[in-house]
Amino acid sequence: MSHNCIYSAADFKSDQEVKWCPGCGDHAVLSSMQGALARIATEDGVPKEKFAVISGIGCSSRFPYYVKTYGFHGIHGRAAAIATGVKTANPELNVWVATGDGDSLAIGGNHFIHAVRRNVDLTMMLFNNEIYGLTKGQYSPTTKIGKITKTSPFGTFEKPFKPGELAIGAGGTFFARSVDAEVALTTELLVAGSRHRGMAVIEALVNCVIFNDKTHAPYVGDKATRAENTILLKHGEKMIYGAARDKGLVFDGEKLRVVRLSEGGWSYETGGGETRSVSEDDILVHDAHAANPMIHFLLAGMTYPEYPVALGIIRQVDALAYDAEVARQVEDARASAKIENVDGLLASGSTWSVAE
């Protein structure tokens, strides 16, 4: 039935006016997501009514109103918990979560780590603009050290979270990162995340044009910058980047090192001013499916300017999904049930009868 349906992004546009600021990075992610839904609906035969988009509070959490599916705009921080309920109650739904750095890493941090730990089959779009936008410009748990905001007039000194480190540390099975401007990449990652069985966290680096303009610009500001300061990870491919493919990553036994290609071959500088040569074979090959999360953790934590910022799927491993396990237990228990209904339940165990 649904195999024959061909959907386009337009099928997932609601009639509500999109009210984000002009120039906000969220617009691009919305397009990417509507494209991703159309692809999943068409390619995987998921009918439109099976999608549900759940959000918390914040600019990005207005998302459900703009997507023409079932949608639920929750309360601050609780999107992951609400979505856990939706998916567990009805595992047939294709459930998405739209949330931000304040929503999921501050007030909702607990729900975030536990949804990740349980591996609930959700696709989470984590919009990271490193600021509280809807409350007009206070620092968030991902704001860079030193940033002056309305609540940090002398600069923040709080060490920021890296969402990927948090997700992988919590036992996450899928973590990917994209940039608002890379619409096609975001779509691709969202499709992969949705197809992943379990919790997929896709961090989108988005620009808040009003309160934190250009926070990601030094590494993703334009195409040329992105080429030199980010690395697009692909499973099975060598970690080489740069327009001239002259930079790469190696692991020296202790930490990741950026190696550069010069006439003398690949090398990196150690802290002591010494240059150390490596062979091309030493350059890491990305294994997104490795059970051991150590390299994924290091990749997710790479920070400009010491490192390129990692984009693409950083980690993707198989594990049992929470909602499916609950459903399996119900099915198993029902198959061997001695108690079949409430009358049977009430009469179970120790009872006694009083005759007429």
Place this chain on the structure above:
Amino acid sequence: MNEQKIKQVSDVVIRFSGDSGDGMQLTGTLFSDAAAVLGNGISTFPDFPAEIRAPHGSIAGVSGFQVHIGSGRVTTPGDYCDALVAMNPAALRANAKWLKRDATVIIDGDSFVERDIQKAGFVTDDPIAELGLTDHNIVMTGITSMTRDALEGLGLDNKSVVKCKNMFALGICFYLYNKPLEHTFEYIERKFGKKAPTIAQANILALKAGYNYSANNHIFANTYDVAPAKPAPGTYRTINGNQAVAWGFIAASEKSGRPLFCGSYPITPATVILEELAKRRDLGVKTVQAEDEIAGICTSIGAAFAGNFAVTTTSGPGLSLKSEAMGLAVMTELPLVVVDVQRGGPSTGLPTKTEQSDLLQALYGRNGEAPMVVIAASTPSDCFHYAFWAGKIALERMTPVLLLTDGFIANGSEPWRIPSMSDYPAITPPVISEAPGEQYFCYDRDPSAGARTWAIPGTPGLEHRIGGLEKDKRIGCVSHDPKNHQTMTELRAAKIARVADCIPTQEVIGSDEGDLLVVGWGGTKGHLQSAVDAMREEGKKVSLCHFNWINPLPRGVEEIFAKFKKIVVCELNMGQFAGYLRMNLPEFRYEQYNKVQGLPFTVDELVHHFETILK
């Protein structure tokens, strides 16, 4: 056994007490189950410390279980006890104040050694004299040492042997009250028979040894018999309030055809509801043990959005944490039942003790105008009934409902004549499968009940968005229009008020006019009714008006109140319901009787107070 020694009595109260590791909760439960099976009315009251194992032998570590058995129906666990089992000096000291003047006190003499006597806070080496228990029938005997003797040769380690001393004490009580041992044998076999046959044998031997010791040594001048009255025909079981709530929800799920979902976080004294539901995967129940109280209710709200009958369970501090999310359920107009098993507050308060602590929080503890239906159960078994009705109203009226119980009825148990599900009404939630017109508007309402329709995700053509922002009354999209907010606020209030159309008219117990009307709500019903019954037997013109439906109030309340000279509102708080009545029915004058000691009322104190009012 000497038949001549048996005295017939109409009811007795027995309190089992010991260290929190002594197994007194089980001992009390087995005694009350044995009596219930024979047809006695029972009511029980577990009274345990907040600590799992407080320091051995200390007052803080005393765990008690009181059971009241009677010939007919028993409505309270009794104020004062006819018999006390005290397994150590601390148990005796903690419970001496609950003894009737001529009570029998069964003491494990092995524990009355200097160290334990001092630990219990006695200043002399004679606890009996120090407590002034001169008129009492003291039976001090070596329960531990005789248990050890009885189990010699089984090859059990000392710890396992000593653990059986509660069965020896239970055997003594079965002898004293002429109850057969068979029911307890069956329990022991069921519990240990297969996995630990030696332990089963040890428990049975200890039980028999206690019974035979009492018979052979004539340690009691009399034994007692509480003859069972013939209850209504049917199948019976004992049930506690938490189990009854869980089962009531499962019943509502079955009747509505909506799968049951419970997102919840462990909290005393509500946890057993989650545990009972977690067992019932066989009936399709899904439980999520959430990461916190907020996630408990939020997973349930998500499940309600997805089309399940969703419930969440908690106690006072957890209810505070759930406040914001309850507002979300009010705003999104989704069916949800929140159970609050009340305990002593504020803050962590008295986690294991009862109190009618949260009425005002239940009614008003949310931001904005956020009315919810509030229902209170009043006995362990009627928790089933009210949980069912909470589900019916939530599902049919598309609203969150708050069900209040308390630690007393949640942990207390009583015999229950098992109902047939065919006696319960259908539940018909307003689920729709296609749009009535060209387009679906999710806030379209049934004009009489005021409930919106429930379009379940997965239904083609009914895609819609809801959330915590105010919605347009017609098309359901976000609206900040001032007049629309006024209208929506009124519509939400009217929807709750109209629940009064489908609940029973308020009843009065006793004459419908008189000198004093006793007013109560929730779990105090047994005590209030016993007090009123006792006074009516003496010819006093006292009646009881007990509330289970709190918001909205049932119809017919004014008519009842108007026919009494005085009204006294009795609560285990400082007057929350009295204040609510003053606000809703300001034309009457309300006196108050309040108690916040973590304990139920005693019938004695109620009667005394009512007599003072009547003077």
